[in-house]
Amino acid sequence: MxxxxxxxxxxxxxxxxxxxxxxxxxxxxxxxxxxxxxxxxxxxxxxxxxxxxxxxxxxxxxxxxxxxxxxxxxxxxxxxxxxxxxxxxxxxxxxxxxxxxxxxxxxxxxxxxxxxxxxxxxxxxxxxxxxxxxxxxxxxxxxxxxxxxxxxxxxxxxxxxxxxxxxxxxxxxxxxxxxxxxxxxxxxxxxxxxxxxxxxxxxxxxxxxxxxxxxxxxxxxxxxxxxxxxxxxxxxxxxxxxxxxxxxxxxxxxxxxxxxxxxxxxxxxxxxxxxxxxxxxxENRPEDLAPAKPCYQASIAEPGVQNSKPPLDGEESIQAEKTAVSEAILAPRNGAALETTALGEQELEGATKGGPIPSHTKNSFPESTSHSRQCIWSGRYDAVCELDMGVGDTDSLTHLLLEFSRRARRRVLNRDVLSNGLEKNYKLGSEPAKRLAMQIREWISQMENPPELADSAQWAFKLAQLRVVARMLDTPSTPDFTDPEEQRIHRAFAGRDCRRSNNAGWQ
Structure with a gap:
C-alpha cells in the first residue's frame, strides 16, 4: 500500500x-x-x-x-x-x-x-x-x-x-x-x-x-x-x-x-x-468514498480539549448530512417513526422507573431495565450533540447525565439510576451538587438547537428533564417549579421513596 x-x-x-x-x-x-x-x-x-x-x-x-x-x-x-x-x-x-x-x-x-x-x-x-x-x-x-x-x-x-x-x-x-x-x-x-x-x-x-x-x-x-x-x-x-x-x-x-x-x-x-x-x-480505493462531514461526533472530547475540526456551518453542513449513509446512521431502528406526543403522567412514571415504554417512546430504551443492558443499546444509530464535558472528576452520575444530554435517542432519564447516583455522590444543595447543576445548565445552553433529524418536541422534553435535575441539585429544599411540565417531571423523579434528612429535595 x-x-x-x-x-x-x-x-x-x-x-x-x-x-x-x-x-x-x-x-x-x-x-x-x-x-x-x-x-x-x-x-x-x-x-x-x-x-x-x-x-x-x-x-x-x-x-x-x-x-x-x-x-x-x-x-x-x-x-x-x-x-x-x-x-x-x-x-x-x-x-x-x-x-x-x-x-x-x-x-x-x-x-x-x-x-x-x-x-x-x-x-x-x-x-x-x-x-x-x-x-x-x-x-x-x-x-x-x-x-x-x-x-x-x-x-x-x-x-x-x-x-x-x-x-x-x-x-x-x-x-x-x-x-x-x-x-x-x-x-x-x-x-x-x-x-x-x-x-x-x-x-x-x-x-x-x-x-x-x-x-x-x-x-x-x-x-x-x-x-x-x-x-x-x-x-x-x-x-x-x-x-x-x-x-x-x-x-x-x-x-x-x-x-x-x-x-x-x-x-x-x-x-x-x-x-x-x-x-x-x-479494490483498495478509499478515494472513491468521499466521506461526509457530519456536524456531530461519536466520541466524547477530553476535558479542556478543543476539537481539531470545527463543525460545518449553514447550507454546507446540511448538504453534508444528507447522504444515504448519514440517514442510515440517524434513522430510527427498523424504520419506526418518531412520535411527538407528550408523555402522560402514568406513562412518565413508568418510563422514568425503567418500566414499559409507551408506544411513542419505544425508540429510546431497550425492553431490559438493567443498566448494563441500556449501555449495550444506547447510542446506536442516533444523532450526537457535541458537548464540552467540563473539568473535574466524572462520577457515574455525571457520565449518565452527559450521555443522556448528548444522544438524541435518549429521551427519558431512568429515575432509579438517577436517584442512586444522587444518593451515592451528592448532597442536594452542597457545593459539589451546585457545581454539577452549573455544568448541566452549561450543557443545556449548548443544546438549544437539536441535532438534525432529532425530533424537536422530544428534544424539548429532554431539556426540561435536565432543568429539573439541575434545580434539584442546587436546591436543599423542595424546589418550586412554575412550569407545569417541569412540575410533572419532578413528581415522577421524586416519586421514589428516597427521603433522607440531607436530601429533602426528594420529598
Whole structure:
C-alpha cells in the first residue's frame, strides 16, 4: 500500500494532529480455572482493569460448543475493547472441558479512530495465550469470588504509535487480503444489513475472520458509525439466539452452513451503497468514498480539549448530512417513526422507573431495565450533540447525565439510576451538587438547537428533564417549579421513596 493512502479511509478521518507516543491499555483474562469449583470468572487482570460484570454481560457468543480461536471488537459506552477467545486447556472440578477463555485489552477512551485502535490492537491481542496466568494459578484463592491474579504493568507495554505509516499500511493490506477471500457478495450483504441498522449484520464465511480483516471492516464506514460498532469475528456455537447476538454485536461472522436470512426490504434499500463500500474496500480505493462531514461526533472530547475540526456551518453542513449513509446512521431502528406526543403522567412514571415504554417512546430504551443492558443499546444509530464535558472528576452520575444530554435517542432519564447516583455522590444543595447543576445548565445552553433529524418536541422534553435535575441539585429544599411540565417531571423523579434528612429535595 502506498504511504498515506490509508489516511483516506472514511473511518480514519479527523486524526489528531499529534499522536501520543503509545496507545495504552489494561489487560484481563476471563475463563475457568483448572480443577476449581468456581464457574467462569475473571482469572487475572492488570491493576487498571476494572471492568467486571458489565463487560462480561456484553460478550454473548451463544452455546460456545464449537470452540476455536476468534477475535472480537467491543465498544461499550465510550470505551473500546480488543479481544481474543481460544479453547481453554482447563477442566473444571467435574472434569468438564472444551471451554472458551477470553483475553481482553481495555483501550479506554483515547480519542483515536476506532478503526485505527482496532487495526493496531487486535493483531497484538491475537497472540495472547494462557501463559500469562497458567503457571501462577496456585497463587489464587479460587474459593473467593473476588480472587484474581495480578498482571504486571510490564505485560501491558502499550502499543507503539511511532513509525505508524508503514505498520498501519501493512495491517490494512493484510486485512484487505483476508476480506477478499470472502467475496464481494458476502461483504455487500453485510454492509447492506449494517447500514439498515439491523443487528447483528451477518457476514457469511467458512471460517473465523482474522484480526486484521475484522478491523478492516470498519474502514469504508463514516467515522461516527465506525466509532460505535461492536464486531464479532466468529460465532463459535451451534446454538444461539440471533436476537441475543444483536443485543451485543452490531456485526457477526457466521458459518455459511448456517444460512443467513434473505436481505430485508430495508436492507435492500442500501444495497447500492453497500456495493459501493465493498468495491472500494476490495479494490483498495478509499478515494472513491468521499466521506461526509457530519456536524456531530461519536466520541466524547477530553476535558479542556478543543476539537481539531470545527463543525460545518449553514447550507454546507446540511448538504453534508444528507447522504444515504448519514440517514442510515440517524434513522430510527427498523424504520419506526418518531412520535411527538407528550408523555402522560402514568406513562412518565413508568418510563422514568425503567418500566414499559409507551408506544411513542419505544425508540429510546431497550425492553431490559438493567443498566448494563441500556449501555449495550444506547447510542446506536442516533444523532450526537457535541458537548464540552467540563473539568473535574466524572462520577457515574455525571457520565449518565452527559450521555443522556448528548444522544438524541435518549429521551427519558431512568429515575432509579438517577436517584442512586444522587444518593451515592451528592448532597442536594452542597457545593459539589451546585457545581454539577452549573455544568448541566452549561450543557443545556449548548443544546438549544437539536441535532438534525432529532425530533424537536422530544428534544424539548429532554431539556426540561435536565432543568429539573439541575434545580434539584442546587436546591436543599423542595424546589418550586412554575412550569407545569417541569412540575410533572419532578413528581415522577421524586416519586421514589428516597427521603433522607440531607436530601429533602426528594420529598
Amino acid at each position: 502506498n504511504n498515506g493512502v490509508w489516511r483516506q479511509w472514511p473511518a480514519l478521518q479527523d486524526m489528531p494532529a499529534t499522536l501520543p507516543a503509545e496507545l495504552e491499555y489494561q489487560r484481563g483474562v476471563f475463563g475457568k480455572v483448572h480443577k476449581a469449583r468456581s464457574d467462569f470468572r475473571w482469572i487475572a487482570r492488570s491493576q487498571g482493569f476494572h471492568r467486571g460484570e458489565e463487560l462480561e454481560e456484553t460478550l454473548y457468543l451463544g452455546s460456545q460448543d464449537k470452540p476455536c480461536p476468534l477475535a472480537f471488537w467491543r465498544c461499550l459506552k465510550t470505551d473500546y475493547f480488543a479481544g481474543v477467545a481460544y479453547p481453554s486447556r482447563a477442566q473444571d472440578a467435574a472434569q468438564r472441558g472444551g471451554f472458551l477463555e477470553k483475553q481482553i485489552a481495555d483501550l479506554g477512551r483515547s480519542g483515536l479512530p476506532a478503526a485505527l485502535s482496532a487495526l493496531l490492537s487486535l493483531r497484538v491481542v491475537w497472540q495472547w495465550n494462557d501463559s500469562i496466568w497458567w503457571d501462577r494459578q496456585e497463587g489464587g484463592n479460587w474459593s473467593q469470588s473476588d480472587s484474581v491474579l495480578p498482571i504486571a504493568a510490564a505485560d501491558c507495554p502499550g502499543l507503539d504509535l511511532e513509525g505508524l505509516e508503514d505498520r498501519l499500511g501493512k495491517a490494512i493490506a493484510e486485512g484487505l487480503a483476508g476480506l477478499m477471500e470472502l467475496g464481494k457478495e458476502s461483504l455487500a450483504y453485510f454492509y447492506a444489513s449494517l447500514l439498515a441498522g439491523e443487528t447483528p449484520a451477518i457476514l457469511p464465511s467458512t471460517k473465523p475472520l482474522g484480526p486484521e480483516a475484522l478491523a478492516a471492516l470498519l474502514l469504508p464506514l463514516p467515522r461516527p458509525l465506525a466509532d460505535r460498532l461492536s464486531l464479532l469475528g466468529w460465532v463459535p456455537s451451534n446454538l444461539y439466539e440471533l436476537k441475543d447476538l444483536g443485543k451485543c454485536w452490531d456485526g457477526a461472522v457466521l458459518s455459511v452452513d448456517q444460512n443467513a436470512p434473505e436481505l430485508s426490504a430495508k436492507a435492500k434499500e442500501f444495497q447500492a451503497e453497500a456495493e459501493k463500500l465493498t468495491r472500494a474496500l476490495l
